[in-house]
Amino acid sequence: MKNRILIFVFFLLSSACLTLTAQNADSLTIKRIFSGALTDTTSYYNLRYLTGHYGGRLAGSAQSLKAVKWTEQVLRNMRLDTVFLQKCTVRHWERGGKETGKVISAKAGNHNLSICSLGGSVPTAGNGLTAKLVEVKDYDELKKLGKEKVSGKIVFINHPADPSLYNTFAAYGGVAGYRVRGAVQAAYYGAVAMIDRSATTSHDNFPHTGILHYADTVTKIPALSVSTNDAEKLSHWLKTDPDLTVFLKASCNELPETASYNVIGEIRGTEHPEEIIAFGGHLDCWDICQGANDDGAGVVQTIDVLRLFKSLQLKPKHTIRVIVYMDEEMEQRGAKAYADAAKDRKHIAAIEADRGSFTPWGFSIDAADEQVKKVQSWKNLLLPYGLFYFEKGGSGVDIRDLKPQGVPLFGLVPDSQRYFDYHHSVNDSFDKINIRELQLGTAAMAALVYLIDKYGL
Numbered sequence: 001m002k003n004r005i006l007i008f009v010f011f012l013l014s015s016a017c018l019t020l021t022a023q024n025a026d027s028l029t030i031k032r033i034f035s036g037a038l039t040d041t042t043s044y045y046n047l048r049y050l051t052g053h054y055g056g057r058l059a060g061s062a063q064s065l066k067a068v069k070w071t072e073q074v075l076r077n078m079r080l081d082t083v084f085l086q087k088c089t090v091r092h093w094e095r096g097g098k099e100t101g102k103v104i105s106a107k108a109g110n111h112n113l114s115i116c117s118l119g120g121s122v123p124t125a126g127n128g129l130t131a132k133l134v135e136v137k138d139y140d141e142l143k144k145l146g147k148e149k150v151s152g153k154i155v156f157i158n159h160p161a162d163p164s165l166y167n168t169f170a171a172y173g174g175v176a177g178y179r180v181r182g183a184v185q186a187a188y189y190g191a192v193a194m195i196d197r198s199a200t201t202s203h204d205n206f207p208h209t210g211i212l213h214y215a216d217t218v219t220k221i222p223a224l225s226v227s228t229n230d231a232e233k234l235s236h237w238l239k240t241d242p243d244l245t246v247f248l249k250a251s252c253n254e255l256p257e258t259a260s261y262n263v264i265g266e267i268r269g270t271e272h273p274e275e276i277i278a279f280g281g282h283l284d285c286w287d288i289c290q291g292a293n294d295d296g297a298g299v300v301q302t303i304d305v306l307r308l309f310k311s312l313q314l315k316p317k318h319t320i321r322v323i324v325y326m327d328e329e330m331e332q333r334g335a336k337a338y339a340d341a342a343k344d345r346k347h348i349a350a351i352e353a354d355r356g357s358f359t360p361w362g363f364s365i366d367a368a369d370e371q372v373k374k375v376q377s378w379k380n381l382l383l384p385y386g387l388f389y390f391e392k393g394g395s396g397v398d399i400r401d402l403k404p405q406g407v408p409l410f411g412l413v414p415d416s417q418r419y420f421d422y423h424h425s426v427n428d429s430f431d432k433i434n435i436r437e438l439q440l441g442t443a444a445m446a447a448l449v450y451l452i453d454k455y456g457l
Helices: 002-038 042-053 062-077 139-150 168-188 228-240 292-311 333-342 369-376 379-385 400-405 435-455
Strands: 082-094 100-104 115-117 129-136 154-157 193-197 223-226 245-249 253-267 272-282 318-325 346-352 360-366 389-392 409-414
Touching: 002 292, 002 379, 002 435, 042 062, 042 292, 042 435, 062 082, 062 253, 062 292, 082 333, 129 139, 129 193, 129 228, 139 154, 139 168, 154 168, 154 228, 168 193, 168 223, 193 228, 193 245, 223 228, 253 292, 253 333, 272 292, 272 333, 272 435, 292 318, 292 435, 318 333, 318 435, 333 400, 346 400, 346 435, 360 369, 360 435, 369 389, 369 435, 379 435, 400 409, 409 435
Parallel strands: 129 154, 154 193, 193 223, 272 318, 272 346, 346 409, 360 389
Antiparallel strands: 082 253, 100 245, 115 223, 129 245, 253 318, 360 409
16 A cells, blocks of 8 residues: 555655646746747837838738738748639729818818828829718617718718727727718618718827728718817807808729738648648738838747747647738738638648737737646746736637637737727837837737647637
């Protein structure tokens, strides 16, 4: 009996020693990953080049195709095991010349507005349109006004993002629907155009664009976004003169669909090359900006995960793959193309980086409870690097089509307080990037990829 107890204690101690040894090895590897990311400027200078040479990378544009070629060359220069382009067909919408918005009023004065067309908008006819303005805060107010008070007018949806919400993505979610569906709702009541308050908590002079959706059941009307500062002024002027008129001119155009590409690169696994850990961001951005935070940062960070594995000579057991997606902003055609092709290869995880370049907090996890718990068991390894958030939640629009295939999904979660200051506006430029925060995001993803590769889910 005594011998059996001694043997049992021996095995317990041996197991504990092996666990501690593994944890020490993981700690050292993760330390190397963070050190390697924080002492290398590759991703920062890649982002500077991308944004400086290929801003306005909206899907279908010449700039987006140039960016595809540049990204492919960056991956080939890394001497990865595989680099290829994956074709997708995308919409091709162009803004045309700069939009014009003017307030015309004998009482409130004449004023220029800081506006821009929403993505996918139809143009104004001829030399522009002039009509009276009616302001609403939501669809309920629009419904109460009805066709009698809306028909023939421009609807101004002035619904501010809620500044009391700590989670700025929640604040954005509370107003983005007016941008997406506002033109349809306004047209239903006979409006000739729609102006939407920019979907941001920031008070600035930059109109924020973004996709809108029309419906075949109502007339397609021009839809534009106005800066938050001008939205406040416009509301004030309208109170001064309820009969003021607004002149709008937009020359945007929908061209035939065209070919574009996802850019994919990978390091093959040493034990399970047929199984993939995927990660990526989207290459396209709105035509009015450089797309530094949305989502040039996610692109260069996820590419740099592969650089880290190569430079640190980490040999993954599974194939690790970066996907640089095309067309996230309009219709996610690149994501759909990838998900269709992915049915032929087993994916054990997919990670998306599309929330800006700011200090990383951790990851949202769209997976089964037991998989979430397993990731949470690694928290002590990652907490020394400021990564504390590992909670069940959404991931990202470019990887969500992998969910029906049973793939666990992850979204990099950085501090979001500044993200919507820049999102979809000319303000999203390279000068907003902090090199250290950018590098920390790379390291966070590389550390997660390392742990998933070693321990699985």
